[in-house]
Amino acid sequence: MxxxxxxxxxxxxxxxxxxxxxxxxxxxxxxxxxxxxxxxxxxxxxxxxxxxxxxxxxxxxxxxxxxxxxxxxxxxxxxxxxxxxxxxxxxxxxxxxxxxxxxxxxxxxxxxxxxxxxxxxxxxxxxxxxxxxxxxxxxxxxxxxxxxxxxxxxxxxxxxxxxxxxxxxxxxxxxxxxMESDIATMIYTSGTTGKSKGVTITHSAFLWQIRVHQEVxxxxxxxxxxxxxxxxxxxxxxxxxxxxxxxxxxxxxxxxxxxxxxxxxxxRPTMMCNVPRFWEKIFQGVKEKIDSFPKAVQSVIKHSINIGYRYQLDYRAKGLKVPIHIAVLNAIYSRTLFKLLKKKVGLQRVRFCPVAGAPLSIEINKFLQSVGFPIIVGYGLTETCATVSCSPLKNYDITSIGNIMPGLDAMIDPKTDEILLKGHIVTKGYWNNPEATKEAFTEDGWFKTGDAGRLVGKTLYFKERIKELYKTANGKYIAPQQIEGLLTSDSMIEQVAVIADGYKFVSALIYPNWNKLLKEAQERGFIFEDEDRQTLTRKHELQRIIMSHIEIAQASLAQFEKVKKITLLAEPFSIEKEELTNTLKLRRKVIIKNYSKEISNMYIDSPIVGPDGKPY
Known part of the structure; x- marks a missing residue:
């Protein structure tokens, strides 16, 4: 076309x-x-x-x-x-x-x-x-x-x-x-790490993206x-x-x-691009619904998810021929359970869902793919006019962030593992800011993404944001986004900001789903009536409940990466308080400043208590 x-x-x-x-x-x-x-x-x-x-x-x-x-x-x-x-x-x-x-x-x-x-x-x-x-x-x-x-x-x-x-x-x-060389737009970055910069994007970058998306x-x-x-x-x-x-x-x-x-x-769209948080909410809602069903119904649903997983990820994702019995069962579930699920949220016709902006939990992605949501994971930046890599329709690795787009060169810095890029879609620089432009490129013209990754052929794997790596007082490096992604996959946790830079262990500021938290507390025999949120944040029983959920969510982490102590928040992080960017990313410096007292209290020398109430 x-x-x-x-x-x-x-x-x-x-x-x-x-x-x-x-x-x-x-x-x-x-x-x-x-x-x-x-x-x-x-x-x-x-x-x-x-x-x-x-x-x-x-x-x-x-x-x-x-x-x-x-x-x-x-x-x-x-x-x-x-x-x-x-x-x-x-x-x-x-x-x-x-x-x-x-x-x-x-x-x-x-x-x-x-x-x-x-x-x-x-x-x-x-x-x-x-x-x-x-x-x-x-x-x-x-x-x-x-x-x-x-x-x-x-x-x-x-x-x-x-x-x-x-x-x-x-x-x-x-x-x-x-002309294609004309600047089409200037988009100002959200400024999570400093002053906002105007990214210049040419028409040629947009046109290149349009062409390669039609190709892929x-x-x-x-x-x-x-x-x-x-x-x-x-x-x-x-x-x-x-x-x-x-x-x-x-x-x-x-x-x-x-x-x-x-x-x-x-x-009832057929396509919709989105950020991970939307799909995390869908995942949490579906899981809650499944858990509310009788055991017999849960068994059927779990079987359908397992069949969907085998169909989508064991065979189609690898370009392999699907065994006939798996194909038949998946077709049955697609026309019944999966259809009802997608209809519930108005996505019964959806067939293409690009997801980017932040890492999507692999476990959540596996679940969504299994029940028939056509998630297309991608990676990009404002400076690259969006897409750098994205998952193909077949032969993809769900643990990756897709294949490098045609016509774009990518390499990994051997010293820092930083993803470096060259190509038509890369910005020529920042408006009225030659210092930032110079800093963004290597001497031989590669754009520095600020993200660490690895490259296997044309397949790109995300590791962490280089600028957001924390180093504990014990010399261990922590990737806060990874930990936060695991924790927010639990529907009990709405927002989390991990704290670790320069401290001897990892802690977290947690804004919970207060309705769910109080409901679970009531089920455990703890009744909190007529108490305001600020008072509730200090309740030891509520903190223990949250810690029990955290322990399950972070089971795959190394011991030094695990959250040891938390502070519950009465109010969520917000754009108005400049704690979130306009794309809902954490402004870590602002959060650390706004909650300096709470953070200090978590590191006062005292026993670190686990979900069982015993010191670590």
Whole structure:
């Protein structure tokens, strides 16, 4: 299938199939999912380009999009591309301080905003006198503008003002001049380890990813329906959406990610990219449901999972012929138990589920594959326009993070085990930050990912984040993400931050599933009535229950890697307290600072008590 420059994507797709549905969006007024055809996509994208021409924007100008996922976001970005300008997405949850930093660093004179929260923050930044914002464009017509705001425009009015033949000519000429070497977008990293950096990504990187995804996954077709609810400001979802649109498949855009479980049965997608936490929740929910069934039913379900495991992982994953009795039994279970399970969450039609953003537990992946969820594990970075490696449809190792994408060179640093990369998709550098750019590359031009791994042929295996390795006072190295992944696979544990750097043993801050914890405590004869959460965090009985779950979850770890002491938290880590990035990764430095007292208390010389109440 021909791959079009993103500046002309809407126009070319509209010329070929003007009445084909491109996107669906939820209409909150009617509670229905409305369709947008490719002809409308082109007209609205061109409308944005003409409006930008009316404002006199020059080629390569940076333009901000500070919004939730909305149809306007895609129209605006495609219009920005038409004008040979650079899209600068901001997470919808960004604070005014974060907005101000990006605005000033990128030099944003124009910024599109989604709803009231984004408008209020952007207007505050504009009025502070510390930014270069000249024009705010508002997507949601329900936003109430400030009484002294005489310059901000609602989206429809913004588009109307640019509707002239002169502006259309400018937009079409610019579009025809767009080059693959142009910068398409600048995405600011979440900044888990330091100041946020603007990653420059060219159109050639997007186009290369589109081509190789079509090559590696020819089963993605125009008949597919993709469900989009991860932020389009994140390279994983953004890159994936352009892959999907380029093959003519439909994209259903969800504005409020909190409503994902309500929307899934309505959409019934065939594809959906996601992060591990979503599948961890699915896994925990299914396991709880299975445990609630009578023993006889549990036995049947366990047999079905075992058959699914053998079918998917013992044979299909290895490219081997499936024995007839396994194939027949798996077909029966796929049409009965597995179908009911997937229907329960609205995924009965799903056939392609890319997962990336963080390591997915191998045990959870095995379970999901066994019951028929088509998980495609991948690995990538903002700096590589998403995908570096991903699992093929056949002949894959479930313990790996997939095969290196065609046309990308990879090697492992022999001294540090760091994954190094070269290729068309790798960023040319960070905006306005030559020092960071120089630091990110080796002297001979290899990009340093910051991740340790090993490479067997073209198959890549993830080891740990190099910058997040902890070294205990005993000289042992700890990979906190690995431990946290094991612990959060238990439904009793919602969030965990492992502490170990410079300390003599591993400890953890735990935010539990309080409802489940109190229920188990009650079953054990402990009743806690009318006590607030903060008081409950100090209850020895509750800590012992959590430790019993932790011991089971970390059974595969070496003794020096195991969590020895915990602190229960009354409130979860949050983006608002800057403890999480916008992609829900832990900001370890902030967490350590915010909970310094609690951490210190865990290392006061005192006996370390195990789940049996005895000292270690």
């Amino acid at each position: 021909e791959v079009y420059h993103l500046a002309e994507l809407a126009q070319r797709m509209a010329e070929k199939n003007p009445n084909r549905t491109a996107i669906l969006y939820h209409n909150s007024k009617t509670n229905e999912w409305n369709k947008v055809k490719w002809q409308k996509m082109y007209e609205m994208s061109l409308g944005v380009a003409k409006a930008l021409a009316e404002l006199g924007v020059e080629e390569h100008a940076r333009i901000g999009i500070y919004s939730q996922n909305m149809r306007f976001s895609l129209w605006s970005e495609l219009g920005i591309f038409m004008m040979r300008c650079i899209s600068v997405p901001l997470y919808a949850t960004c604070s005014p301080q974060q907005v101000e930093f990006v605005v000033n660093d990128a030099g944003l004179k124009i910024i599109f905003v989604g709803e009231q929260f984004q408008y209020n923050n952007a207007y505050e930044v504009q009025q502070s006198g510390k930014s270069c914002i000249e024009q705010i464009v508002i997507f949601d017509d329900r936003v109430i503008k400030k009484s002294d705001d005489h310059t901000s425009l609602y989206f429809e009015e913004f588009v109307r003002r640019g509707d002239s033949m002169r502006n259309e000519t400018i937009a079409k000429v610019r579009c025809s001049q767009a 996954y020819p089963n993605i077709t125009s008949k597919d329906l993709n469900f989009t609810f991860l932020p389009l400001s994140h390279i994983f979802e953004k890159g994936w959406v352009y892959v999907v649109l380029s093959v003519g498949a439909k994209v259903a855009i969800l504005t409020d990610p909190k409503k994902v479980l309500l929307a899934l049965p309505q959409i």
